[in-house]
Amino acid sequence: MNVKAVKNKISLDGDLILENAEQGKKLLLTVLEKIDSGKTVSLNLEKVNEIDSSGLQLLLSFFRTLQERDIDCELKKVRKTIADPVILSGLNKFLSIKTEEVIGYK
Amino acid sequence: MNADSIDRLKEIFKNETEELIEDAEQALSNLEKDPENEEPIDEIARIFNSITGSAGIVGFKEMALFTHSVENILDKIRHGELKISKNLFSLLLKSVDILKNFIDFHYDGPTPDKQKIKKIQSSLNHFKGLSDDTPFLFEKKENKTTTKINYFGIHLELHEDALLRFQDPLLLLRKLNNLGSFDSIRADISRIPRLQEIDPTKNYISYDLVLKTKRHLQEVKDIFKFVDDDNPKITIRDISSRFVDGIDTELADKRLGEILVDEGFLAKEKVEQIAASHKKIGEEIIEKTPLLDEQIEQVLDKKQKSRIIQLSSTLRVDIDRLEKLIDLIGEMVISASRIALVARETGLQELILRSDELDRISRDMQEQVMTMRMIPLDSIFKRFYRVVRDLANTLGKDIEFHTSGEETELDKTAIEQISESLRHMIQNSVEHSIETPAERKRAGKPGKGNIKLKAYRKDGKVIIILEDDGRGFDPRKIYQAVKPNMEFFKGKIEVKSIPGQGSKLKIKIPITIPIIDGMRLRIGARTYIIPLDAVVESFPLASLKLESSKDGKLQVRLRDQVYPFTKLHSFFGSAEAALDNHDKGFVVLVESTFKKFFIYVDEILGISRAVVKNLQKNYRPIPGIIGASLNGDGSISLIMDIPGIEKLMGV
Incomplete structure (x- = not known):
């Protein structure tokens, strides 16, 4: 799993699954230190193909941590394989995904 | 997880899966022996389910996808949608083989065997092409699912x-x-x-x-x-x-905030924050949260549909038809009690027994039919939350509105009548009685004012109490607006207002108007009924002392209290008994809206239940009379309207 961060634009590479969970947490924590407060963060998920509950929780925790610093976070380029479970589980109310950001939807 | 722990996990998975594969083969052989037995299929389903979960965790995605697709097939068998045919059975056997191939492949050292991958791929393709419609494999069983949702x-x-x-x-x-x-x-x-x-x-x-x-x-x-x-x-x-019809009928009773929480749009704490800010929830949500108008619209739409269904899930009966039925049953009650009377005269035991039974059943029936007119008060109580909040916001007041006893039922017509009166009184409390937070603090009270509305049943009446802890108000202002509505259904109203401490308003409403328990009595040659809830006490006149007031009116002294005294003979057109005959008469102390007074009667005949016939509808309105009732012998008793008499006689 890899994380790239250029200013407040973050891209994840690798699946958000239990196997990668510890690593994912570490990477996101490193990114967290570099984020400028007061600006919106965008999280690009183009290279994330799969997600399970551990991954959903990691994202939610990341969002929560940002929100406490008054930073909004937007999800970008979300694959259908990620968007579907988010919607199914009702978590789209917390991890809102704009329709135009979903890859594979028209 | 670090690399070490993943390796350990993979090792555990291999051992577990190999065991599970053995179990699956055993279960399949049991299934072959007894295809009707559900146990082996359950066992196989459990095995595949377990492998799906584990394979996903260790990162064998293809394997997890495969076992999941087999699970779907197994589910259909378990739910009776698919029948186990020879072909289906061999498919299941093959699926276990594929599991073995997967394990073989994943644990075969660093260089995967291309032949093995190809083998798995072709088997997988075989599975991928499957659907319920593949006739040679699946024989559809009769659909076990119901059409009921x-x-x-x-x-x-x-x-x-x-x-x-x-x-x-x-x-x-x-x-x-x-x-x-x-x-x-x-x-x-x-x-x-x-x-x-x-x-x-x-x-x-x-x-x-x-x-x-x-x-x-x-x-x-x-x-x-x-x-x-x-x-x-x-x-x-x-x-x-x-x-x-797919709509949750409980939504109608929920507030928007509650629904938004239930549907996961909003956190509970957020709704409480908004509620505390005393703004309209719709506005505030749009202002403060990233909720889309669309989502709120959706929720409101659901709520609205729910309300419509909630209303229509009860059978609506035209009130005139219901009243006709109530009238007829009333007649039947009287007729049955007359039969019981006649039966007694015959002395025939069997007849007496049966006619008493008929009498009892018809009374039960009457009570039942009366309850059809009853609806819970919560339908009007709920509306008042909004009234209080909106008005308090406009006036810059901080008010908590408490209700209790919403489940108390009352006659439909009475509810309609008091609804407006209550709204008027609540508005009055908000506007005039409860002070602004600053005023309250100056008066040594907490900044937040309280209005309490409660209802309960007592002694055949519904009592509604409206209380506030404001500065109080002039009760006379209330009377003019509220009294006509109260009189309509014989309600009584009491207002107490203590300056600086608040006001308390008590409304008593007879539960049902058409049936009353009353005291039957004779004035002149006619019999009358005084509703029992208006009767305080009765005495032989001889036991009390008649006095003359300063302005020459008659009054009665009772336990150091003096009450007005009135005779109704001339008013009802009966020959007036000479005053010296008063010794034989009785006086009944009655309680009206504002005061108590004595009515003189020639004879007290007893207490009885009476069905009130509407005179206005059947004859013409008579002042001082609310209706008539048929007696057991076919004669008629007029039922007195005590507040009306108070007014007419000027007591």
Whole structure:
């Protein structure tokens, strides 16, 4: 799993699954230190193909941590394989995904 | 997880899966011997389910996808949608072989064998092409699902270690969703810690959802069959009765904020914050949260539909028809009591017994039919929340509105009548009695004012009390607006207002107007009835002392209190008994809206229940009379309107 961060634009590479969970947490924590407060963060998920509950929780925790610093976070380029479970589980109310950001939807 | 622990996990998976494959083969051989036996199929389903979860965790995605597709087939067999044919059986055997190939492949050292991959691929393609419609493989069984749509309320809260036990709630959600669709789902994410504190292998999220499905409860329960037994926090309730035409009828009674919380749009704390800010919830939500108008519209639409259904799920009967029925039953009660009377005269035991029975049944029937006119007060109480909040906001007041006893039932007409009066009185409390927070603090009171509205039944009456802790107000202002409505249904109203401390208003309403318990008495040659709730006491006149007041009016002294005295003979057109004959008469102390007074009567005949006939409808209105009642012997008693008499006689 890899994380790239250029200013407040973050891209994840690798699946958000239990196997990668510890690593994912570490990477996101490193990114967290570099984020400028007061600006919106965008999280690009183009290279994330799969997600399970551990991954959903990691994202939610990341969002929560940002929100406490008054930073909004937007999800970008979300694959259908990620968007579907988010919607199914009702978590789209917390991890809102704009329709135009979903890859594979028209 | 570090590389070491993943390797360890993979090793465990291999050993477990090999054992499971053996178990599956055993179960398949049992199935072959006894295809009608459900146990082997359940066993195989459990095995594949377990492998799907574990394979996903160790990162063998293709394998997990494969076992999942086999699970779908097994589910259909278990739910009776597919019949086990020879072809289907060999397919299941093949699927176990494929499992072996997968294990073989994944644990075969660093260089994968291309031949093996090809073999697996072709088998997988064979599976991929399958659908229910593939005739040579699947023989469809008669559909076991019902056309009835069921709704199940499910609370799903897995163990903290569930993810490490290969039990991902997301997987269960997918399976549930395969049975139908989610009418609503709410995820509780409040336990998820900050990034610094999270243990990403732990399970933090719980779910509440409503599953809409044609499947039965047992099939839904089956989804959780393989969840560890030491997990106590899964509940499944059949809540189908709440839904009519796909709409949750409970939504009608919920407030917008509550629904938004239930549907997972808003956190509960947020709604409480908004409520505390005393703004209209719709506006505030749009202002403060990223909720879309669209989502609010959706919720409001659901609520509206629910309300419509809630209203239509009761049978509506034209009130005139109901009243006709009430009238007829009233006649029957009288007729039955007359028969009972006649039966007694004959002395025939069997006849007396049967006619008494008829008498009792007809009275029960009458009571039942009267309850049809009763509806709970909560329909009007609910409206007042809004009245108080909106008006208090406009006036810059901070008011908490409390209600209790909303379930108390009252006659429909009476409810309609008091609704406006109550609204008037509540507005009055908000506008005139409750002070602004600054004024209250100056008066040594908490800044927040309180208005309490409660209802309960007592002694055949419904009592409604409206109280506030404001500065009080002039009760006379209330009377003019409210009294006419109260008189209509013989309600009584008491107002107490203590300057600086607040006001208390008590309304007493007879539960049903058409049947009353009354005191039957004779004035002149006619019999009359005084409703029992207006009667305080009665005495032989001889036992009391008649006095003359300063302005020459007669009055009676009783226990150091002096009450007005009135005779109704001339008023009702009866020959007036000479005053010196008063010794034989009686006086009845009655309680009216504002005061108590004595009525002189020639004879007290007893207490009886009477069906009130509307004179206005059947004859013409008579001042001082609210209606008439048929006596057992066919004659008529007029029922007195005590507040009316008070006014007419000027007592």
